[in-house]
Amino acid sequence: MSMKQRASISAESYGLFNQQSKTFIVIEKNEEEKKLIRDKMLKSFLFKEVDDRNYEIIINAFEEYNFKKGENIITQGESGSVVFLLDTGEADCFITIVYIKLKIIVYI
Numbered sequence: 001m002s003m004k005q006r007a008s009i010s011a012e013s014y015g016l017f018n019q020q021s022k023t024f025i026v027i028e029k030n031e032e033e034k035k036l037i038r039d040k041m042l043k044s045f046l047f048k049e050v051d052d053r054n055y056e057i058i059i060n061a062f063e064e065y066n067f068k069k070g071e072n073i074i075t076q077g078e079s080g081s082v083v084f085l086l087d088t089g090e091a092d093c094f095i096t097i098v099y100i101k102l103k104i105i106v107y108i
Helices: 015-019 031-042 052-061
Strands: 092-097 100-104
Touching: 031 052
Parallel strands: none
Antiparallel strands: 092 100
16 A cells, blocks of 8 residues: 655744734724623634633724625635624525535524
């Protein structure tokens, strides 16, 4: 049996390199807005293991978006770099698996 060799290996660097200061996005918010975001984040499994320092970084980066009824927010298969937390209103989520479109029901 013949096994192929790995073409490459990737790893995160540790030590002084990772301790360099980083610049993070900060979008102005009042304390009430920060609390609202944090409360929503605490209800999501995505943020369960985030520590206090990183909560602050993430909360500072959140930006408010407003969508009209029926407007598409995210499209399956497209590249994405944003996480949405729904504050008010409703959103339907659909996923297509092998040509079958399924509606995902999420309760918050």
